[in-house]
Amino acid sequence: MATITIDDRQYTVEEGRNLIDAAADLGIDIPHFCYHPGLAPDGNCRMCLTEMEIRPGQFGIVTSCTIRIKDGMNFRFNSPAVLDNRKGIMEFLLINHPLDCPWCDQAGECKLQDHSFDHGRGHSRFVETKRVPPKKDLGPHITLYTTRCILCQRCTRFCDEITGTSELGVVQMGSKSEIATFEGVPLDNKMSANVADICPVGALVTKDFLYKPRIWHYEKVNTLCPGCATGCNTTLEVLHQKIYRTRPRHNEAVNGHWMCDEGRFCYHDWQDADRLQSPLKRVDGELRQVTWPDAMDAAVSGIRSVLDGEGDSAMGVVGSSMATNEENYLLSKLGKEAFGSSTTGLNRKPDGEAWTSKSGFRIAADKAPNSRGAGDMLGADSLDDILRGIGDGTIRGLYVLGGDIGQTLPPEVAEAFGKLDFLVVHDVRLSDLADLADVVFPGAIPFEKNGTMTNAQGRVQRLNPAFPQAGGAREDGAILGYVGQRMGIEMGGTDPAEILEEISGRVEGYGGLTYDLVGDQGVMKGGEEPSEAAGG
Amino acid sequence: MAIVVEARKMTLAERLYLPAVIKGMLLTLAHLFKKKVTMQYPEVQKILPPGYRGAHRLNKDEQDRIKCVACEMCAVACPADCITIEGMETEWSDREKIPRTFQIDMLRCIFCGMCVEACPEDAIDMTDNIELVATTREEMIWDRERLLKNFDETRDQQGTLGQVLRKSRKPFTRPRGDQLPGPPSPGGSGGH
Numbered sequence: 116m117a118t119i120t121i122d123d124r125q126y127t128v129e130e131g132r133n134l135i136d137a138a139a140d141l142g143i144d145i146p147h148f149c150y151h152p153g154l155a156p157d158g159n160c161r162m163c164l165t166e167m168e169i170r171p172g173q174f175g176i177v178t179s180c181t182i183r184i185k186d187g188m189n190f191r192f193n194s195p196a197v198l199d200n201r202k203g204i205m206e207f208l209l210i211n212h213p214l215d216c217p218w219c220d221q222a223g224e225c226k227l228q229d230h231s232f233d234h235g236r237g238h239s240r241f242v243e244t245k246r247v248p249p250k251k252d253l254g255p256h257i258t259l260y261t262t263r264c265i266l267c268q269r270c271t272r273f274c275d276e277i278t279g280t281s282e283l284g285v286v287q288m289g290s291k292s293e294i295a296t297f298e299g300v301p302l303d304n305k306m307s308a309n310v311a312d313i314c315p316v317g318a319l320v321t322k323d324f325l326y327k328p329r330i331w332h333y334e335k336v337n338t339l340c341p342g343c344a345t346g347c348n349t350t351l352e353v354l355h356q357k358i359y360r361t362r363p364r365h366n367e368a369v370n371g372h373w374m375c376d377e378g379r380f381c382y383h384d385w386q387d388a389d390r391l392q393s394p395l396k397r398v399d400g401e402l403r404q405v406t407w408p409d410a411m412d413a414a415v416s417g418i419r420s421v422l423d424g425e426g427d428s429a430m431g432v433v434g435s436s437m438a439t440n441e442e443n444y445l446l447s448k449l450g451k452e453a454f455g456s457s458t459t460g461l462n463r464k465p466d467g468e469a470w471t472s473k474s475g476f477r478i479a480a481d482k483a484p485n486s487r488g489a490g491d492m493l494g495a496d497s498l499d500d501i502l503r504g505i506g507d508g509t510i511r512g513l514y515v516l517g518g519d520i521g522q523t524l525p526p527e528v529a530e531a532f533g534k535l536d537f538l539v540v541h542d543v544r545l546s547d548l549a550d551l552a553d554v555v556f557p558g559a560i561p562f563e564k565n566g567t568m569t570n571a572q573g574r575v576q577r578l579n580p581a582f583p584q585a586g587g588a589r590e591d592g593a594i595l596g597y598v599g600q601r602m603g604i605e606m607g608g609t610d611p612a613e614i615l616e617e618i619s620g621r622v623e624g625y626g627g628l629t630y631d632l633v634g635d636q637g638v639m640k641g642g643e644e645p646s647e648a649a650g651g
Numbered sequence: 652m653a654i655v656v657e658a659r660k661m662t663l664a665e666r667l668y669l670p671a672v673i674k675g676m677l678l679t680l681a682h683l684f685k686k687k688v689t690m691q692y693p694e695v696q697k698i699l700p701p702g703y704r705g706a707h708r709l710n711k712d713e714q715d716r717i718k719c720v721a722c723e724m725c726a727v728a729c730p731a732d733c734i735t736i737e738g739m740e741t742e743w744s745d746r747e748k749i750p751r752t753f754q755i756d757m758l759r760c761i762f763c764g765m766c767v768e769a770c771p772e773d774a775i776d777m778t779d780n781i782e783l784v785a786t787t788r789e790e791m792i793w794d795r796e797r798l799l800k801n802f803d804e805t806r807d808q809q810g811t812l813g814q815v816l817r818k819s820r821k822p823f824t825r826p827r828g829d830q831l832p833g834p835p836s837p838g839g840s841g842g843h
Contacts, residue, residue, distance in 0.1 A: 217722030217771050218738075218748035326738045326748050329723045 117186040122193055130186065134179040135163060143192065146201060146230045148208075148315045149267035150180035153372035154276055160208075160267045162230065164200050166191035176200065198234075205235040211246045211290070212316075213262045221317030223330040227265065248293055254282075254302035256321050256376055257311060261293050264318035270294060270310040277373065279473025280304045294318070305470055305478065308376045312362055323380060324360045336581045337364055337635050339568055341385070341437065341561035342378035343467075344479035344486055346570030348636070349374060351382070351562065356582040358382045358562065366636050369574060375470075375478050382562065388520050388544050391557035392586040395549070402545075402555065407587075414554040415601045417537040418454070421512035425536075427455035428509060431501050434461050434493040435516035435541075436483035438591055439566025439578060441614040443485075443492035444622065445595040445606065446516055453602035458510060459493040460501035461486070462528075462548075464519065479571050483519070484561065488569030491622060491640075498528060505531045514598075516591060517542035517549060518558050524548055541591050557588040564590065566611040567633055569640060575628060576637035699779040701810030704762045706780040707755055707793070708801040710773060710813070716743065717799065718774035721750040725766035725775050733759035734766060753795040757783055767812045776813035778805040 117130040121143065128137040133156060135145050149160035158178040167182065168189035169175040176196065182188075191197060209231065216222045248261040271283040271294065282302045286295040296302055302310070311321045333352035340347040340361070347370040352360040361382055363374035394410030395402040405413070421429050432450035434443040447459055469480035490496035504510035513532065517540050524532070524547050532538060532551045540552035549555045562581045569575050584590060592609045599606035607617060612630045619628045624641035632638055664670050690697065699705070710718045721738030739751035766775050780801060785791045793801075805811070 215747070217724070218720045218746060222722075326721075326740050328737070329727075331727075 117184050117188070119184060119187070120189040122191055128184055130184055132184050134165070134182040134184060134190070137184050138179070138192075145179050145192065146226075146234060147180060148226055148230075148265060149269060151269050151272075151313050151372070153313070154269060154272045156180040157268060157272060160265070161204050162201065162208075164197065164204075166194050166197055201230075201234040202236050205231055206240070208265045209235065209239065210241050211262065212265070213245065213247070215263070218326075219260075219263065219317040220320055220325055220327065220330075221263075221314075225317060226315035246290065251295070252301075253296055253319075254307055256308045256323065256380075257302050258320055258322055258325070259294055260318050260320065263316050264294055265316055266292055266294070267315060268294075269313045269315065270319055273310055273313060274302070274304070277309070277472055277474045277476065278304045278306050282307075283310070305375050305377070306373055306472060306476065308379050309363070309373050313372075321360075327359055328354055333359060336579050337577075338562070338579045338581065339484060339576055340374060340378040340381070341484045342375070342381045342482065344481035344484060344571035345370065345477055346484055346568060346574065346576055346637075347374040347378055348576065349378075351581045353581045358386055358581060364635075369570065369572070369576075369637065371474070371476060373476050375476075377478070385520050385560045385562060388560075390543055390560075390585045390588060391545060391549070391555065392588070394557060394587070395545075395552070395555040397553045402550070402552075407589075410554055410556065411597065411601060414539050414556075414598060417553055418512060418514070418539070418602065421537050422454065425511045428458065429511040430454035431458040431460065431504060431510045431513050432493070433498065433501060433513055433515040434459065434489045434495075435518050436461060436463055436481075436486035436489045437518040437561060438489065438516050439485065439564055439568055439611065440488040440492055440575070440618060440625075441566040441611040442516065442564075442591045442595065443489040444614060444618050445592055445599070445609070446514065447493050448606065449514065449595055449599050449602070449604075452604045453599055454514075458500050458504050459495040460498040461489050461493055461495050462498055462515065462517075463496070464521075465525075481571065484570070485568040487571060487573060488567070488575070491569060491624060492618070502528070502531050505534055511535060512537035512539075514539045515541070515548065515552075516558070517546060518560070518591065519546075520544065520560065522546040522548055524551075541594060543588070556591075556594045557586075558591040558594065559584045559588055563588075566592070567615060567628075570637075573624075573640050574637045575625070575633055575640050577630065577633050577635065699781070702812050702815035703779045703781075703810075704764045704777045704812055706757070706778055706783055706801055707760075707766070707798055708776050708778050708780075708805055708811075709753065709795065709798040710776055711799065711802055717749055717795075718772050719750050719753060720746055720772055720774070721748050721753075722771065724769040724771060728765040728769035730763060730765065731759045731761045733757075750795060753798060755793045755798065757791045757793055758788060764812050768816060770813075773813055773817065776802075776811045778808055778811055780805055 116127050118125055118127050126141055135147055135150055136152060138145050145163050147163040149157050150163060158181045163179040164176050165179050166174040167177045174191060250261055251259040253259050274283045275281050282296050282300055283294055285292050287293060308321050311319045333354050336351045336353055338349055338351055340349045348364040348366040350362050350364045351358050361379050363370055363372060365372050393404045394407055396405040396410050396413045418430060432446050434446050450459060463486055464483045466480040467482045470478040501510060513535055520543060529547060538552045539554045540549050541556045541558040542549040543558055543560050561578065563584045564578050565580050566578050567575050568578055592611060596606045596609035615628055615630060618625050712718050721736050723736050726734040726736055733756040735754040736750050737752040738748045741749045764777055767777055778801060
């Protein structure tokens, strides 16, 4: 710890920390553009200049972002020289700025607006003609509004330090400088859309979030990305029950400040999907829409007839790595108590491509968010036992959680499931899994779910619903609870917080977990250390 | 408990009624020679003061294109929350964004004029069109086309609210070649 002086007041802060972060911890805001906590300090925007005592009694101007705290440092944040400097820097930055705030998508979360309001001079003395370079298409996701750029170079440093791809650079000199890509090399990497998040002004924007409703309309929902087992923490921006934008939420232990483009834009696939609107029942070999009571009767009588005819262990349960820990737990409980069966399985997604950025940000090969948690709840991490059971005829019926929008069944699994006497499926669309079923319940997508998921590191994290279930769909936990009740067992509450408490008493590694403990940053299960290095 | 009120005995003049009738007739006669307080609406139209806050219009620029850039400042300023805007991209070189939909719910609107004050583009205005008549609620939700049509109908009107406000507003930027400014005056308006 170090004792420093700011404007004649003493503070104790962590030694070696940079001045902007240290001041932020003390609740003092130093205006800045180019500094980003996820990137190395650069000191090029000159907005964070403050005065520091360089010799006894003598103060000099320094950039706060490059200053590391040492004991005894003495700063002035509000001296006339500092305030004058900020005003001057703001004037320089606004010289060529088009002031098109009315149609700029950044307006409302723009650092240039905020700092101009707080530190600017309120009107312009610039009488010459503003430079108007045209906007540029940088890559598949990003457009550069060159006029709005203040050349803080956060984006070029991101491409150098985080992805290591270095697509972006500054071309030309002096007042003609602008951000550009190399000829024929677009900004096309797995994390390219992050540059729009870190751009402090409206210069870099994603093509996905352009000309959209103004940013202050959105309700922000903290949840997880369902794209892979990394489980990036995200904030969804929701308006009228529709997601407009996904942004990464800072979690040093998981994703740092970043997320990948695939995860960022995957919400389109989910929310534009052709969702199941009501339960389906097989009548004369064909799936027909039926009411909830009808479907429930059909499911329960079908399960009963399998259990009566073939004995207790004839029903198996298959969990989903798209479902929450709580839903998978309820399923395994249903299997154990109502079906008297211990054969469980997990329908895993085939592995995709794994990728690690220069900074260590990981995209997992496992493209489902909760394989680890589902495995913990079910005590199974593959379909092997189930397929063997079907093969030797001991399993005659299955209760399967689906819920993956891109679900495709491998042929051998489809063939095995086809041999069953009775198949109940929860799914979100009419997938080839649902197509085999005798009864289909319309379930929820991850953006509609409340619960926890366990990522590849073993970190248990919260999932929050962005909007209620579409149409006639229901939460999978509630459906399982009702089926359990109809089968005559005590399922307890279906509130995910209560179920997590039950899990904490029964599942190894989850002892003592509660919603409060999981919080918005998650917690390692069983107090384990992360098994994989954290992301960027 | 009932109270017994004794009726006063009327005088002869009162019993005749005629003096009262004549008094009334005289009052009527007097009004025939006074200035009229009513008008023959709709044959005669009232002349409204400048800056009157009647039905809204969406202004068009010199090239007859919609001026609005869908910044939603009017919707933010609106205390009745009656404005709904959805933006879209435009191919015009001088601006990026125009409204795809622009709706004002005239039944919700309280005609306060804050939207006109908030507009940075002088795109929304209020006119002296006061004849807001419809037979259904849906008709009273004015869309983009209806608001632009109102501009065409009131194109020649002098002294709309927007024009009045613009006249009273301080200049947006200082004149060129201005002296080095002192500290900003409190509440001073202006931009960069």
